[in-house]
Amino acid sequence: MSNLNIQITLSEKKKDKLPTDQLVFGTTFTDHMFIADYIEGKGWHNHRVVPYAPITLEPSATIFHYGQTIFEGMKAYLSEDGVVRLFRPDQNMKRMNHSADRLSMPQIDENHALEALVELIKVDKEWIPKDPGTSLYIRPFMIATEPHLGVSASKSYTYMIIMSPVGSYYEEGIHPVKILVESEYVRAVAGGTGNAKTAGNYASSLKAQEVADREGYSQVLWLDGIERKYIEEVGSMNVFFKIDGEVVTPALNGSILDGITRKSIIDLLKHWSVPVVERRVSIDEIREAHRTGKLDEAFGTGTAAVISPIGEFRYQGELFYVNNGETGELSAKLYDALTGIQKGTQEDPFGWVVELNKK
Template sequence: MADQTIKINLSESKKQKPQSDQLGFGKIFTDHMFMMDYIEGKGWHDPRIVPFQPLSLDPAAIIFHYGQTVFEGLKAYVTKAGEVHLFRPEKNMQRLNRSSDRLCMPQLDEEFALEALKQLIIIDKDWIPSAPGTSLYIRPFIIATEPYLGVTASKHYQFLIILSPVGSYYKEGIHPVKILVENEYVRAVTGGTGTAKTAGNYAASLKAQEVAEEKGYSQVLWLDGIEKKYIEEVGSMNVFFKINGEIVTPALNGSILEGVTRNSIIQLLKHWNLPVVERKISMDEIYQAYKNGQLEEAFGTGTAAIISPIGEFIWHGEELVINNGKTGELSKKLYDTLTGIQYGTEPDPFGWVVKVQ
């Protein structure tokens, strides 16, 4: 980027901020957003913070027709002392670039993108909610904007960052959720785009999610796309199981998204000297562990929910109730520790927290 000066155009009409109990997830947005453009041969240019507003795109823009887009999700937290914390934001910027590479999209200067993010948060700092369990969700994303109906990588892009004050991702909060094991639909396969955070992966998940919700379940457990035997993810999260004292999570295999929270959980467990392994794990193994009374806990991990305990699976019509449908001791400890680090109430031995100001 030749010019890294961020132009700032502040909104003249501020929105009314919601009450903490009215937040929900991802429906309310702050006063400003960050934008930057890309043209092949010129590179990224014209970085700017502007009032939150609709985009104007050509109907032939490649994003609409071939889904060339990537995105990220992270959060900002305000501490009791009034500090604003980010949690491992450099990992999100690194993953954004990895996703871009998979979809033939241009790389960002990760340090500059993070600096732009910090400036946007400072401007909209008053939007960060302070009630327990609330935060400011951050959505950086890149879209292909060149108007062209040929199947090829775009030569024009926009990088944007929008902010949304949020409460709990699931209405259940830290309470256990019920999960339907998906035996028909597939989220991703090795060699596909499963390791990229791109819109198509999530569009492909909607049908199974709709079926699960109709049956009264919060999410689906995805199995591998070849044999439909091995566990991959749960909903839009990575997944962990505690089996006979050992914590197991599916190994990254080319179709599983490498979650920042997943990586953090593994580091925490090792820090506590608890046995944690990454390997292939089949649904049949989980079923046998359940039957033998060795399936002690299961939980999903992700930026939105942090830790989402799983209280029940349904597989081939059979209900597998875990820990009497209650939040497990390990799940609660992981949730409390991670959120404590994020909100500045727990020590941060890993140097994960980045202070915005």
């Protein structure tokens, strides 16, 4: 986005804010949103902060028919001293451009995108909840808007940012979840769009999630789409295993999303001198580690939950439990460290946090 000049139109009527304990993830939105438009040959223009409201698109808009859309997920945190913090926002914008390239969409100027985000947060700062575990969830996204029925990249796009106050992901502290290993459906394959953050990846995951829900499981563990034996992600999160003292996570292979929480966990473990390796991990290896008593912990990582401990797997009718179904020591330590850095209650030795209004 070039020639950034943000026009601000404030809402004439503010929305009522729900108490923190009534917030449901992704259902309450702030008073304003950011919008910018793109036309081939003109580039990004008409940058504006406007009241949150429905948008109008042609029924023939490319997004509806050919699925050209990408998005990001990030959070803003308000500490007790009133400082607003963002966690590695540069990585979100970098990944957005990676996704845009894969979907044949225009690149954004990452610095200008951050500038727009900061401006929007300033306008709606009062929406950031203060209670422990709470935050302001931020959703930047881009959609193809050209009114054209033809399988080709759109010539026009809209980039938007909307924001939603969210309560604590774990109301009573982090607790392990039950995971169903998926053996019929696949999430993505190398060469596809699995390493881009695009809507189709999530739409294709819904059927397997319905099955997991019916069986009483929180999420599915995805296996690779070729051999159906190598672990990729858990639900919409990256996944880690602690096996005989070493932490292992599936290596990025073109079908696994390069999670920002994932890379932060890896850096934290290295900082603590905890052995951590990225490589192929088969479900048979995990089953054998459980059988021999070497599967110490397992957990998912992502923006929403940060750390989601896994207490049980079911694979081909076989159950195997992790750490007696309890949250592991390392999982809890990682959760406390990362949320502490995000909130500003713990030291940030990596320079990950961007403070927006510190005096």
